[in-house]
Every structure is written in structure tokens, then in C-alpha cells.
Amino acid sequence: MTSAGNFIKAIESGSKHLVIKRFTFRYPEQKLKFVGDGYQFDPKRGVGIAGYRGRHILFHDKCTGCQLCAIACEGIAEAIGMVKVDESWKHNKKAIMPQIDFGKCVFCGLCVDACPFYALFMTNDYELSAFTKEHLIYTPAQLAIKPKYQGDVEIVIDGRGATHG
Amino acid sequence: MTSLEDKFEESKKLGLQIAKESEDDRLMTLSVGPQHPGSGHFRFIIKVDGDYIVYCDPDPGYVHRGEEKMCEYRNVIQNIPHLERPVIHDSNNITYSYSLAVEELVGIEVPRRAQYIRALASELNRQVYTLYWLAIYGIFLGHSTMFMWPTGDRELLIDLLEVLTGARVTHAYNIPGGVRNDMPDGFKERCLRQVRYLQKRFKEYEDIFYNMPLFRQRTEGVAVLSKEDAIKLGVTGSVVRASGIPYDIRKAEPYDIYNEIDFKVQYMKTGDCFARSYVPFLDMKESCHIIEQLLDKMPQSGEVRAKLQPNPKGPPGEAYRRVESGRGALGYYVVSDGTPKPYRVKISVGSFRNMLALPYLLVGQKMGDMPATYWSLNYWPVEADR
Ligand code: SF4
Ligand code: SF4
Numbered sequence: 001m002t003s004a005g006n007f008i009k010a011i012e013s014g015s016k017h018l019v020i021k022r023f024t025f026r027y028p029e030q031k032l033k034f035v036g037d038g039y040q041f042d043p044k045r046g047v048g049i050a051g052y053r054g055r056h057i058l059f060h061d062k063c064t065g066c067q068l069c070a071i072a073c074e075g076i077a078e079a080i081g082m083v084k085v086d087e088s089w090k091h092n093k094k095a096i097m098p099q100i101d102f103g104k105c106v107f108c109g110l111c112v113d114a115c116p117f118y119a120l121f122m123t124n125d126y127e128l129s130a131f132t133k134e135h136l137i138y139t140p141a142q143l144a145i146k147p148k149y150q151g152d153v154e155i156v157i158d159g160r161g162a163t164h165g
Numbered sequence: 166m167t168s169l170e171d172k173f174e175e176s177k178k179l180g181l182q183i184a185k186e187s188e189d190d191r192l193m194t195l196s197v198g199p200q201h202p203g204s205g206h207f208r209f210i211i212k213v214d215g216d217y218i219v220y221c222d223p224d225p226g227y228v229h230r231g232e233e234k235m236c237e238y239r240n241v242i243q244n245i246p247h248l249e250r251p252v253i254h255d256s257n258n259i260t261y262s263y264s265l266a267v268e269e270l271v272g273i274e275v276p277r278r279a280q281y282i283r284a285l286a287s288e289l290n291r292q293v294y295t296l297y298w299l300a301i302y303g304i305f306l307g308h309s310t311m312f313m314w315p316t317g318d319r320e321l322l323i324d325l326l327e328v329l330t331g332a333r334v335t336h337a338y339n340i341p342g343g344v345r346n347d348m349p350d351g352f353k354e355r356c357l358r359q360v361r362y363l364q365k366r367f368k369e370y371e372d373i374f375y376n377m378p379l380f381r382q383r384t385e386g387v388a389v390l391s392k393e394d395a396i397k398l399g400v401t402g403s404v405v406r407a408s409g410i411p412y413d414i415r416k417a418e419p420y421d422i423y424n425e426i427d428f429k430v431q432y433m434k435t436g437d438c439f440a441r442s443y444v445p446f447l448d449m450k451e452s453c454h455i456i457e458q459l460l461d462k463m464p465q466s467g468e469v470r471a472k473l474q475p476n477p478k479g480p481p482g483e484a485y486r487r488v489e490s491g492r493g494a495l496g497y498y499v500v501s502d503g504t505p506k507p508y509r510v511k512i513s514v515g516s517f518r519n520m521l522a523l524p525y526l527l528v529g530q531k532m533g534d535m536p537a538t539y540w541s542l543n544y545w546p547v548e549a550d551r
Pocket of ligand 2: 062063064065066067068069070097098114115116117118119120
């Protein structure tokens with residue numbers, strides 16, 4: 001093709017996009033939808049269950065204070081520290097549970113892989129911004145709260161192109 | 166007419182200090198980077214004579230993190246999250262060869278389904294990297310549409326990887342022994358739908374960028390790297406393929422299941438900037454076909470992760486394995502002394518080899534061709550510094 005033809009082709013290709021809905025979406029009014037409730041791990045089968053790796057969730061009724069999560073994180077980010085809790089559980093004699101510093105955590109999920117008691121999972125919550133560094137340290141009580149993340153934007157592909165809903 | 170010498174004599178008498186222009190005065194030394202938009206934590210010092218570059222000295226090392234040393238203090242699993250930092254856009258490939266090397270050392274048998282899934286993840290990830298690289302190439306040449314389009318379309322692949330691995334860029338998905346988790350339900354359809362749409366978009370990329378006469382004029386015949394020089398300099402990946410050598414690790418030393426996949430090694434003969442920018446694009450198109458085959462041939466169920474003890478260790482020994490990453494051959498040399506922590510880890514990255522071609526290509530070029538040449542080398546500064 002002549003070079004003029006190529007110019008026209010390029011302009012034609014580009015100008016088609018004037019009438020196509022754009023790909024971006026309006027965060028935070030709109031949020032992405034995730035598949036599942038977050039990354040989980042099944043220690044019996046030794047394999048993870050696919051999901052988004054956001055902040056952790058700790059089940060106090062399952063955590064035995066075995067510290068395996070803290071040992072796993074030691075070589076990664078040293079984000080987990082074991083702290084005393086004011087709860088008395090039969091299975092947790094020492095009454096210690098993990099506290100996670102999200103200023104250090106890299107969301108690799110290897111602590112979840114290390115927990116043998118189904119006590120530590122990850123959730124879809126990624127909105128963790130805080131005003132001070134100290135507020136990024138989540139205590140066991142804060143980690144027990146189920147996040148209220150709600151997103152419904154998905155990629156839609158139709159004849160005219162791809163958009164976010 | 167008085168000669169130049171007479172004029173000097175005259176000026177001396179008048180008490181004027183006029184010196185003869187020496188060779189050094191003609192040249193201007195410029196420092197490109199380390200904060201040049203796009204050079205990305207990397208500096209090269211060039212000397213220009215008017216508009217022509219006569220000297221070039223790359224100066225990497227601004228983002229050296231000591232990844233190799235850090236590996237010696239962690240066990241083989243804990244090494245995964247920090248090893249993917251040098252190139253977060255291609256994090257599946259950089260942990261792929263590490264996993265292969267550790268598996269060889271420890272003696273782990275990887276389930277077949279895991280081999281397919283990690284090959285799939287690394288193909289998707291290579292495309293994510295190449296689209297990002299292409300976006301920057303576009304903005305280097307002042308083509309802002311080519312910056313927006315790949316950055317936007319990257320989202321389709323990032324979305325797939327997010328569903329598969331759980332993170333958008335730093336996946337920590339490959340580990341010695343397989344992959345962290347199985348594919349979620351409906352992933353195959355989602356993957357095919359989005360990859361097919363991307364293939365349609367590639368047609369538009371050609372219209373607006375690669376077939377554009379302006380882009381062609383800026384890159385065709387610029388900074389030609391001949392076949393012989395490419396071999397002598399030891400460049401790798403798309404740079405060596407652009408110089409007419411069809412060398413791809415996936416074909417040359419097939420790892421995992423790549424010998425079961427039918428694909429062609431994409432290469433071009435011209436060795437100029439255009440070829441170097443077009444070969445990664447051809448690779449991306451081929452990669453879409455590989456993804457379809459992988460999804461087709463994959464065993465429908467089965468283990469995806471070999472069971473390991475908490476601190477996997479093997480007999481003392483050494484292993485070297487490499488994979489084809491977005492930037493070329495990426496190899497890991499791991500030495501074990503029988504403890505859970507590696508004794509020594511050496512990463513051989515494609516970026517560093519490709520950077521070595523920069524002084525050869527830039528000398529004799531015009532200043533204006535510098536960005537086109539530099540970024541066509543498929544160089545990722547952070548990976549080269551490790
Ligand atoms: S996700 Fe990774 S970095 Fe974060 S606490 Fe768990 S092991 Fe540590
Ligand atoms: S969360 Fe799991 S690994 Fe961590 S202390 Fe509790 S039971 Fe142990």
C-alpha cells in the first residue's frame with residue numbers, strides 16, 4: 001500500500017475509538033468484582049484455592065498460636081508478630097495470635113500456606129490506606145473482622161470492544 | 166588574507182586570550198538518566214559531536230538490591246517473593262527458571278497439570294511485559310496513542326492473572342513443586358474470550374503503529390545489528406531474533422511441556438530498530454496460539470502442587486536452568502550444600518546482555534535516534550541490576 005494509504009488506515013483505525021466506550025472506570029464509585037472470597041489454603045491436600053490476595057482474616061476459634069505463620073514470614077517481610085490476646089481458648093493455651101503489619105506485608109500469601117489449622121486466610125479487601133504507620137498494624141481483633149468489600153465491575157467484551165461494564 | 170596563526174599572534178599582542186579549538190571542545194558530554202523519563206534508573210553517558218553520538222558508556226547499578234546474596238539467607242520457598250521484584254511485570258518468568266533449578270536440585274517431580282498451568286501463566290505474563298514495553302516504546306517515539314492502548318489492553322491479561330494467581334503484578338505463583346493453586350472454575354472460557362479479543366486488537370496496533378509511515382521512517386535502517394555482531398556480543402531474546410537468528414529457549418532447550426506445543430520461532434533478518442520492535446509483537450501473536458494450545462491439551466484434573474516438607478532440601482549439588490522470558494534467556498544457577506538454604510544463587514538475565522550492545526549501536530547515530538535505539542533493545546534496568 002502507498003504511504004498515504006497507510007496514513008489513512010491509521011487515522012481510520014484510531015478514529016473508530018471516538019465512538020467506543022472507554023475502558024477505564026470510576027474508582028472508588030465503581031469497584032472491580034473478584035472471583036471468590038480471597039486466597040485460601042487447604043493444608044490437607046497441600047494446595048491453595050484461587051482467590052484475590054488482599055488483607056488477611058484470622059479465625060480466633062481455630063488459631064492455636066503455633067507461630068508457623070510468623071516463622072514463614074520471617075524470611076519474607078517480617079510482617080507478622082505474635083501478640084497476647086485477652087481470650088481464653090482451650091486450643092490456644094499461650095493465648096497468642098498473629099498481628100500483621102500491612103506496612104511491611106507484600107501479600108504473597110505464604111503465611112496462609114503455612115497455617116495448618118485453617119485459621120488464616122486472605123480476603124478481597126485491598127483498601128488499607130491509613131494516616132499513620134501505626135494504623136497499618138492490624139491486631140488479632142481487627143484481623144477477625146470480615147471485610148465489607150463490594151465490587152461489581154467486570155470486563156465486558158462485545159462487538160464494539162472491551163469495556164468495564 | 167591573514168592566516169589563522171597570524172590572527173592568534175595578533176590577539177596575543179592585544180592581550181586577548183583566544184585559544185585554539187581542540188578536539189575535546191567540539192564534544193559535549195551528556196548524561197542520559199538516571200531520572201530520564203523512560204530510561205528508568207539507568208544512566209548512560211554519551212559524547213556528542215554536533216548531532217552525532219561518538220561515545221557511549223552505560224552506567225547501570227542504580228537499583229542493585231543484592232537479590233543473589235539475599236537468597237543465601239532464606240529457604241527455597243521464602244525466596245520466591247523477593248526474587249520476582251527485579252521485574253514485576255514478568256514475575257512468573259523470573260520465578261519459573263528458579264523453580265526449575267530448585268526442582269532439579271531437590272529432586273521434585275512436578276505434576277503434569279502444574280506444568281501446563283505454569284507455562285500458561287508465564288505466557289500470559291510475557292505478554293503483559295511486552296505490552297508494557299511496547300507502551301513505553303510508543304511514548305519514547307512521541308506516539309501517545311501507542312502508550313494508551315497497550316496500557317489499557319494489558320488490563321485484560323492482568324485481569325486473567327489476577328483471577329488465576331490472586332495478585333495483579335507480583336504473583337508469587339510458581340513455587341518449586343508446581344503452582345500455588347489450581348485454576349478457578351470458568352477460567353478457560355474467560356481466558357479464551359479475552360485473548361481472542363486481544364488478537365483482534367493486534368490488527369489495530371499494526372494499522373496505527375507498525376504500518377505507520379512515520380514510525381517506519383524513524384526505525385527502518387536505524388542502528389543495524391548484523392548477525393555476526395549479534396553473536397559476538399551475546400545478545401539474547403528478541404534482539405538476537407531480530408538479527409536473523411531464530412533462537413528461542415522454548416525451542417532450543419524445551420522445558421516442561423514446550424516440546425508438545427507446536428509453535429514457530431518468530432524472527433526477522435534486518436536487525437534494525439524496526440525489526441527489534443516488531444519481533445516482540447510477533448512473539449505476542451504467537452503466544453496467543455500457544456495459550457490456546459495449552460488450554461486445549463491440559464489434563465482436565467489432577468494435582469497441581471507436589472507435596473514438600475516444610476524446609477525442602479536436597480543433596481549437595483548445583484543446577485542451571487533457563488527459560489525464555491520477555492527479554493530473552495533468563496537462567497538461574499543454584500548451588501546447594503545440603504542445607505535448606507541455597508549456598509549460592511546466580512541470576513543470568515537477558516537485560517544485561519542486551520545492554521552490552523548499546524555502546525556498539527549508539528556510536529555513529531544521530532541524537533534523535535537514541536530513544537528508538539535504546540528501548541528497542543528490550544532492556545529492563547531493574548532486572549539488569551538485580
Ligand atoms: S502475605 Fe506474605 S508478607 Fe504478608 S504476612 Fe503473609 S507471609 Fe508475610
Ligand atoms: S494463624 Fe495458623 S499458623 Fe498462625 S499461629 Fe494461628 S494457627 Fe498457627
